[in-house]
Amino acid sequence: MTPFFVAIFLLATADTFTQAYESSGDGDTEDSTEDSSYDESVYDLSMESCMKQDLEYQTFKPQDIEARYMAVYGTRIFISLGKSTGIPATLFSFPTNGAFSASPNLTPFPSLVMHKFGDCNKIEEARGVQVDAVGRLWVLDYGSDDCNGKIWTIDLSDNDHTELIHRFGSRDWIRDLALDETPNGTLAYISQFGGQHIVVYSLERNQSWTVHTPGIKAYSIALSPKDEEPRQLYLGQLSSTELFSISVAELRNGNRTSNPKLIGNWTAEPYRMRMDNHGTMYATFRRKNFIQSWKTSQPFEEQHFHEVAGPNNCVPFTFALDHDGILLIMLFDYCNKPRLLEAAVGEKSFKTSPEQCQLFNIILICSNVFTVILSGLIILWLILRQRRNNSIPPNTNEVQEMPVIADNHADDVGPAESAAVRGRSHIRPGC
Template sequence: MTPFFTAIFLLAGLSSLATAGANFTQIFEWKELDFEWPSEESRAQALEDGNYIPENIEPRYMAVYGTRIFLSLHKSQGTPATLVSVPTSSASSATPKLTPFPSWDMHLNESGNCDKIDRAVGLQVDSVGRLWVLDWGNSYFNCSSNLWIFNLNNNETELVHRFSFDGKLHDLVLDETSNGTFAYVARWSDSHIVVFSLERNQSWIVDTPDVEVLSIALSPKDQEPRQLYLGELFNNELYSISVAALRNGTRTAEPELIGNWTGTPYRMVMDNHGTLYAAFMDQNFISSWNTSQPFKEQRFHEVSGLKSSWPFTFALDQNGSFWKAVVDDQRTPRLRLLTAPVGAKSYIYEDSPECAIPCQKDVTA
């Protein structure tokens, strides 16, 4: 029996659910994260050289498409590749290894080749099966920050957009419209966001006066005027701006204060019914808010005793499931991958009328 079909529910000593209807099932667990190496010799050499240090491998961002989960890993000493994939299930009882995406060769950047992926961060999959990846870049080698777009049907690179800056990239969301596709990008500790137009292959800075953006989320397609939600660095304030002006090329936006979270959200994800999920620095829980109602934070999921500065990364898929990786710096297993049916898809997908009422109940019960 495969791990995917074996329902390994969380032990009471490790986790406790705070939201009815979200029954998480553990898919995989890792005591130590390893890679699919080209050979045992290459793995041994990486260990000897310090280019692979298992205890330093830690996922930070996640995207799900089909039978693959994509993870970007924290760039630290001993992380040989920062963009990897794992399967959503396995026919083997063995814990899957991390597969560098799209290949090992795309991550070998010791020589300062700016055509390689150096530090993958925010990830998104669009509605036609393309993986969008933010790449921090490398100031030492004078490599600018990049936006990579990969076709997941053949794993080939469709586009590499080079920004006019390097560093401090965090996360992104995608706005698919009848007039083109836009990406909105959050950067660490800057009072602006970056807007990218796919059709024009152009990007520009939009100032957000007095709001240092960290986390970012986008309201569903069927909710117009569509809103971009911004979590601020160093505090718990949540803001929003209308994306209409962003599409038209504005260079300044005035964020509107929506409410206050219980912590600083480093990761926010929206589903296609308008529920916003947030994870917080140094906190052992994920919260949610139904954006069709006045701001009210609700506890979605909590892991008792969890100790980590960046404890969760999560994503919604196209089949109504919430996927979550839990990092625990002080217990074994160090990383667990779990999933729960929530009856809502990623914000990328339009709502299904026949599912709207029961699916919304599943999420907010």
């Protein structure tokens, strides 16, 4: 096995293992019809750090947590919560690693001071979140009665640098987003509950516009993978089980109207949809205790992906896909203890976390060093072997053979015979 293949094997082996967490409480037994293995954690989510800063937040109750949207980057999870009394913010983060025995503390993200309802320059009510290819967290801000909706970006690779990049012309009832990143620029497709249209935002032009979708009020949204052309944007409605698609090419061309195409019907009304790198879509439903999936390369036929004992609130699930194809599912059981599940479902990407990139670089460097050393040893061995062959004269065996024979007989003959033997020593022995 060559050093190159050794390095690749080690890298693949390292990526095979996923982070496992020790549960801090008992959870319900779950069944899944999908051939996927899960790692599970049970979290007693608290806001102790917030309570220490403001007495108002001591009214927080765990059962008030209603997870809306989720994103993941490296070892951090970002989650937007429904606005409720006693909850100090609507966007939080918590780590996926650390001490096994400790449940994480929800931390307002990027900081508590960046959250204030009614302040147009702060995060008021976070909705859809997604991480792009360069490590920026996009956050949709629902706004308030006094402030229009807006878009924030938080650079997770640059000390969480936060920037308000766009203000919409109205509150717009924005919900979720899907990012279309191309060499020509980045477009955000945004679902807007209440109207028969979606919103398109161009990062490079810092402009947004509406695209009419006659007859469809989009609530949930999902984008097909980059390598599946022509790409499609999928739309689900809050009050309908119907699933539609529209052409991404039309959206890129700036069309202001796109007629949705009916794809099929879900079991229930979807409130969140996401697509993995294989082109499999996952959907969650209001007050339903299961997650469904559909392989978009095939005619519409939903599959039962995961199920729990029963929902405890309006939106029992939220989930996100990381750049390694890991599906993370946050769910809430009857004990109001959020649980985090991990399942490897998507194709791995080279856009991995900094820790994985560092591991790959170390393995690659070690492989190159080993190759250079091994090559040098082989060359040195060949040189020494060639010198040894050149130092041996021709017919060496014949020259050395007779003295050995003569010496062996020298003790058994007299002087005359010895002289005779010496006289014949130049004669090559016969058979």
